[in-house]
Amino acid sequence: MKIIILGAGVIGVTSAYYLAKAGHEVTVLDRQPAAALETSFANAGEISPGYSSPWAAPGIPQKALKWLFMKDAPLVIRPTLDPDTLIWMGQMLGNCTASRYATNKGRMVRLAEYSRDCLIDLRKDTGIAYDHRMLGTLEVFRSQKQLDAIGKDIDVLRQGGVPFEVLDAKGCVAAEPGLAAAESRLVGGLRLPNDETGDCYKFTTLLAERAAMLGVKFLFNTRIRRLIHDSGRVRAVATDKGDLEADLFVGAMGSYTPELLRPLALKVPVYPVKGYSITVPIVDATKAPVSTVMDETYKVAITRLGDRIRAGGMAEIARFNTDLPPVRQATLTRSVEDLFGGAGDQTQAKFWTGLRPMTPDGTPIIGPTRYANLYLNTGHGTLGWTMSCGSAKLLADMISGQKPEIRSDDLAIARYA
Structure with missing residues (x-):
């Protein structure tokens, strides 16, 4: 055909x-x-089936209101009367229930787990190399409230048969030694040992x-x-x-x-949700991540890609706007330096933005x-x-x-x- x-x-x-x-x-x-x-071109680089979760989740409407007044908010909504934006946001809010979240996350994890298996087979068939690592993903929490909120995600992981580990601060450092200097600021983490990383481009x-x-x-x-x-x-x-x-x-x-x-x-209810990344060369490998670390506070993923660190995250609802505000770069830099201070040369950071095509149910x-x-x-x-x-x-x-x-x-x- x-x-x-x-x-x-x-x-x-x-x-x-x-x-x-x-x-x-x-x-x-x-x-x-x-x-x-x-x-x-320059996404966060994580291949994380277990972290495949819809943005539409219980509590998001309340969090979104709080984020409106935060300097480093993970979600930025630019004021607009655009009908497509308003309709999509209404549909997304309609998915912010416990039952819809469970349904949406379940099918996302199902597809993502299958995709990881397909990638493994493809890699065997082709032998292509793309700075990939198979060392898992670690989500770190700075507050007990963040750690206590992972229950609904763990239920879905169990249902899907996805291996996971709940770690204390010392366990996080054992998995990611570069976090040693930040141990006192962590209360724990959720690790998915089967996740991978790699350069999508x-x-x-x-x-x-x-x-x-x-x-x-x-x-x-x-x-x-x-x-x-x-x-x-x-x-x-x-x-x-x-x-x-x-x-x-x-x-x-x-x-x-x-x-x-x-x-x-x-x-087709697909909306361009803007995201950002920075890529910096590693100058001290002992302080760098070994795989991907998800910073729950800033909603930023920090990934090791060969001799580089890629930090990507945030969501901005602004239609097809692709400008690069310095304040967004500052958030990414702050997250990296707070967890992996001195690992990369921030003076050589390459700042990028991309439009993620998102459905209201994820x-x-x-x-x-x-x-x-x-x-x-x-x-x-x-x-x-x-x-x-x-x-x-x-x-x-x-x-x-x-x-x-x-x-x-x-x-x-x-x-x-």
Whole structure:
């Protein structure tokens, strides 16, 4: 089957790879000059299935009000009367119940655990290296209140069979020796020993090369204008270089997917939630993290990527704004220096921002639409890297008529009908 994938981030490239492995003729379109140059470029680097949680959770509305007055707030809401923003925020608030949280987190963990297994198999098959480590993730808490609040997450981890450890401050330092100087400020942590880390950009660019060896054609510097459709099917995609026809189309454009599908009367509740990262060279490895440390106070993930430290986090609701306010960099720097002071050279920090495509329930949208030959693989939020391989393998199985290896009927856009 001839398939066109719209988007060459980590989701689009993994989709292309698995579809090509399944025997399809695949073409990938992207406006950028190469793969993974937008949201996949400098994310936090964590592959954390156990920490796959929706932003919509009990207590978030109250916390959001408090964050409005915090200097280092993990969530920033820029005032707006934009209808799409208000509708999405209303849908997200509707998911801030205990029952919805349990349902959403359960399916996110299911997909993320499967994705990690797919990544392990892919790594064996290809041998690609991307500064990956398999040393777990540690979430650290500075207050007893934070530690006491992990009960609902532990219940989901137990139900999903995900190994975990609840640690005291000394246990946190034993797992991450670089935290020694910060031990007095910690009350405990939650460690997931099976989590991994890695450079998403390196992975995606290397996998794109492998996909090309399988026959995947990448058309970069190509702007996607619209989808041409009739009689319940998509016939072609109009680009700035002409119309391209195919048997099937996959929307994997992240935050830009809704605008593409709006003329087709498909409402895709994916919103661009802005996130930030800094990358600094390591100058003292003994003070640096060995894997990923999640700072619960600042909602920042601090990851070891080879000879670099990547710190990423925060969420800003500001539509497609991509400016880089110094105050956001200061928050990331403060988190790193508070936990791993002196490990990296902050004078050489590279500051970056990306738009995470988030659904109101946190779960990505994977599967068919009411257009017979249009599928979606989008809306992964902060977890595109974590869920990429599993999402792509599920999509390839669906399109190829194979039975998916995990439950997938609750992942398609139909759940919003």
